[in-house]
Amino acid sequence: MTKHTRSSTNDTLQFNVEEETELLSFLRSVMPNRSRNSVKSILTRGQVSVDGHMETKHNYQLHPGQEVTILKNKVAVKESMLIGMSILYEDRDLIVIYKEAGLLSIATPKEKKQTAHHQLMEHVQRENPQNRIFIVHRLDKDTSxxxxxAKSEQMKRKLQRNWKENVKERTYMALVEGQIQQESGTISSWLKxxxxxxxxxxxxxxxxxxxxTHFKKVRSNxxxxxLEVELETGRKNQIRVHMQDLGHPVVGDKKYGATTNPIQRLGLHAKVLAFSHPVTNKLMRFEAPVPKSFYRAVS
Structure with a gap:
């Protein structure tokens, strides 16, 4: 039996993957005292992340070098625990979060509760049942x-109305197929x-x-x-379409022409968001570390 390198915090257990295996098998090997059903329910509840993205598929393929993080049960059942996301900043007007790949921003006909919006609604309503949360912009489910x-309809409108002027920096990291020759460039088109x-x-x-869309090559093989990608406009699926136009679709993006997926998720990460606070006018800047798997693919 393979020994797995393990570390832990008060809230999580972390394991390094040493060999190719499926996620459910791996979890059973590192949690030998738990029943198969218990391990399955930990997966289904969204308590497991691989390289920083929430994963619920039993047959998800693990590769050596990946890191699996398990949220401890006692922590996950605490009312205050957020799954697949964490709060970076909160005040009376707004909440800024880090969303993992695999978590929906808002509800769909199939999934109502395991979303960032639903969890934040529960979070603010613990303080006051009248509190509400409003979505300002979205990230695709598989984008981290x-x-x-926003915490009010008025704040949502204020942010959205002046979004282009308010947002000072909006940087993504995109892992794309193929070796891009140019060091930087700009793509401009009309999207339908x-x-x-x-x-x-x-x-x-x-x-x-x-x-x-502006892009700059960070590294390639x-x-x-x-690529580091700067958005001048924020249209639906903009980066994904523009990378396809470039002939280098985003890794894992079958919808827009990708044929490979070494990281087993969409190769898109919202790294930096900087904006003027709609009330204080203070510049707020938030940065989410780039997933290690992105760098591994181009090493």
Missing amino acids: GVMVF ENKIHVVYSSQKKGDGQHAV AQFSL
Whole structure:
């Protein structure tokens, strides 16, 4: 039986993966005193993260060098525990969070509760049942990184109305397929969405919503490139469409032309969000560390 390197905090257990295996098998090997059903329920509740992204699939394939983090049961059942996310900042007007890949921003017809919005709603209502949370912008389920929520309809409108002026920096890291030759560049097009919710580019001026994406190569190898991406506009699926236009789709993004997925998640991470506070006008800057798996793919 393989020995697994283990460390722990008050709230979590961490294990390094030493060999190829499926996630459920790995969890059973590191938690030998628990029944199969108990281990399955830990997975289903979203208590397990792999390299910083929440994972609930039993057959998720693990590779040597990855880190598996398990939220301890006692902590997870505490009312105050947030799963798949953590609060970076909170005041009377807004909440800024770090969202892991695998967690929905808001509810869908299939999933109502395991979302950032639902958990934050419960969080603020512990203080006062009348409290509410309002979504300002979204991150795709499989994108990790910084998100901001408003605590009132008025604050949401204020942030959204002046979003372009308020946001001083919005930087993503994108792991894309292939070796990009150019060191930096800008992609500009008009984005439209078809009936099956696929966004596509048009070069015809005014034919859709104008979208501008700037990118800079951080490092690359023969298979993949890691890019720092600055958004000048924030359109739906903008980075994913523009990377496809570039001929280098985001890793794991089958919808927009990707054929590989070495990190077993979407290769997109919202690294920095900096904006002027709508009330105090103070510059707020938040940064979420880039997942290690992104760097491993281009090492």
